[in-house]
Amino acid sequence: xxxxxxLHVDNHVLVVVKPACQPVVPDDSxxxxxxxxxxxxxxxxxxxxxxxFLGVVHRLDRPVSGVVVFARTSKGASxxxxxxxxxxxxxxxxxxxxxxxxxxxxxxxxxxxxxxKDRGRNRVIIGQREGAKEAITLWKVLRVxxxxxxxxxxxxxxxxxxxxxxxxxxxxxxxxxxxxxxxQPLRDRSVGLHALSLEFKHPTKDDxxxxxxxxxxxxxx
Numbered sequence: 001x002x003x004x005x006x007l008h009v010d011n012h013v014l015v016v017v018k019p020a021c022q023p024v025v026p027d028d029s030x031x032x033x034x035x036x037x038x039x040x041x042x043x044x045x046x047x048x049x050x051x052x053f054l055g056v057v058h059r060l061d062r063p064v065s066g067v068v069v070f071a072r073t074s075k076g077a078s079x080x081x082x083x084x085x086x087x088x089x090x091x092x093x094x095x096x097x098x099x100x101x102x103x104x105x106x107x108x109x110x111x112x113x114x115x116x117k118d119r120g121r122n123r124v125i126i127g128q129r130e131g132a133k134e135a136i137t138l139w140k141v142l143r144v145x146x147x148x149x150x151x152x153x154x155x156x157x158x159x160x161x162x163x164x165x166x167x168x169x170x171x172x173x174x175x176x177x178x179x180x181x182x183x184q185p186l187r188d189r190s191v192g193l194h195a196l197s198l199e200f201k202h203p204t205k206d207d208x209x210x211x212x213x214x215x216x217x218x219x220x221x
Contacts, residue, residue, distance in 0.1 A: 004041045007211045012076035012203050013069065014038060014054070017213045020065040020190030025056060038070055058084050061161065063176070066093070066195025067213045071203070079203035084158065090199035090210075091155055093163055096192030096218045097172035098148040098182075101141065108140030111166045115159050123179060124161040126169060135159040137166050147221045148175065152196075163193060175218065192218055 005017040016038055018024060023033045039054045046052075055077025057069050071077035083089055101107070116132040117124050136156040143150040149172055153163050161180075167173060168180040174193050176186030186192070199210040 004037050005213075006041070007067065007213070008209065009042075009045075009072075012071060012073050013080070013209070014042065014072055015067065015069050015198075015209075015211045018060055018065055018068045018195075020216070021063055021188060023062050024059040024068060027062075034068060035070070042072065055081075057081055058158070060195055061164070061191075061193075063189060063191040064193045064195065065190065065213070065216060067198045067211050068195070069198060069200070076203040080200070083200055083203075087156060087158070088200065090197075091195065092197045093153040093155070094142075094194045094196050094215055094219050095151040095153050095163060095167055095172075096148060096175050096221070097151070097167060098175050099172050100144055100149050101170070101172065109138075111135075111137045111139060111170070113166060113169065115162065115165060117160050124159070124165045126165060133157070133159055135162045135166065137163060139166070145221065150219060150221075164191065186218075190216075194219065 002019055008015040018034050023031060025035045026033045035056060039052055042052050055071035057071055057080045060066060060068060071080050113126050113135050114128045114132040115124050115126060115135045116129050138154040140152050141149060142152050155162055164174055164177055164180050173181040174191045176182050177191040178185055194216050197210060197212040201208055
């Protein structure tokens with residue numbers, strides 16, 4: 001397991017970089033989670049005996065890399081979770097697809113879709129039906145090369161698999177995303193999606209915090 005990359009820590013907030021293919025929280029795989037790793041880091045860094053508190057504020061899909069925020073206090077957890085639920089957090093992602101947009105299609109815009117999660121298959125379907133929720137994503141093309149398309153995505157809602165489904169629906173299936181139509185996996189079993197930056201208000205101060213995780217190698221292709 002790689003060393004935990006810490007972007008910021010204070011009395012209420014811990015911000016770290018999640019590697020692709022590591023679960024944020026423990027799952028059935030039994031693999032070490034980012035949550036467990038972060039708790040152990042806090043325990044050692046501050047020489048705390050016994051268990052330490054760490055609140056899960058949000059999650060990234062297992063194959064996705066990028067910025068993740070944990071709360072170090074119950075007050076921090078409550079206020080940060082509320083900010084995420086109210087969509088008060090500015091999120092920016094990088095996405096890479098081996099496909100390209102059709103000629104004449106706009107290079108930026110807004111995607112609005114109704115998404116419904118099939119929990120049995122852990123797959124999200126587009127369409128208005130009972131339980132579906134609206135997903136809104138701002139997008140723009142950053143670069144097109146012979147290897148594919150690099151996009152910047154800013155989700156305004158936080159639906160399950162929102163960005164993966166949006167890209168696939170536009171014919172820009174994320175590289176390695178077998179669940180939504182990619183023909184072959186990436187070598188490390190990740191997908192071409194990276195949570196590049198998060199901007200949010202500190203839970204106990206007036207400060208606005210902004211953190212960026214180094215982009216994956218595919219972002220330069």
